[in-house]
Amino acid sequence: MTEERQEKLTAYRQGAQQLVAMVAGVPQDAWSFKPSQQDWSIAEIIVHLTDLEANHYVRFRTVTVRPGALIQGVDADEWANALQYSVQDAAMHLQLFTLLRQANYDLLRRLPDSVWEHPLEHSERGHITLEQLFNGQERHIAAHMEQIEKTLDAWRQARS
Numbered sequence: 092m093t094e095e096r097q098e099k100l101t102a103y104r105q106g107a108q109q110l111v112a113m114v115a116g117v118p119q120d121a122w123s124f125k126p127s128q129q130d131w132s133i134a135e136i137i138v139h140l141t142d143l144e145a146n147h148y149v150r151f152r153t154v155t156v157r158p159g160a161l162i163q164g165v166d167a168d169e170w171a172n173a174l175q176y177s178v179q180d181a182a183m184h185l186q187l188f189t190l191l192r193q194a195n196y197d198l199l200r201r202l203p204d205s206v207w208e209h210p211l212e213h214s215e216r217g218h219i220t221l222e223q224l225f226n227g228q229e230r231h232i233a234a235h236m237e238q239i240e241k242t243l244d245a246w247r248q249a250r251s
């Protein structure tokens with residue numbers, strides 16, 4: 092295992108803890124607040140993160156077992172609307188996210204180097220490796236944690 096990959100795996104695992112810590116500070120009233128009609132609420136962001144983690148639960152396993160597998164991308168807004176993120180139980184999803192990420196981390200940290208090079212065919216990103224797929228998912232949470240901060244700021248301003 093390269094040092095760089097080890098660091099990314101650690102960051103990936105810590106991402107769940109950071110999200111849980113951040114959300115613990117969000118008042119219950121703020122969870123469903125939408126800064127605008129188009130923006131997601133914090134609850135919807137949590138469901139989105141969980142759906143992507145669940146997708147990657149399957150993707151990481153599929154590509155480990157079957158190199159060259161076809162992986163279907165997710166249109167985030169399409170999923171949010173069709174799956175009614177706004178009425179989903181976000182607190183339950185946060186628990187699910189934490190478990191899925193823990194299970195993914197436990198799988199990934201044991202994979203031999205050769206498996207990290209397994210190719211896959213992503214419907215939007217094209218021909219990539221398992222390592223590139225993981226790197227994308229590791230980075231995904233940061234932008235949404237920033238989005239949660241901004242949404243919370245907007246909620247505070249709307250109340251004052």
Ligand code: NI
Nearest residue numbers: 139167231235
């Ligand atoms: Ni996203």
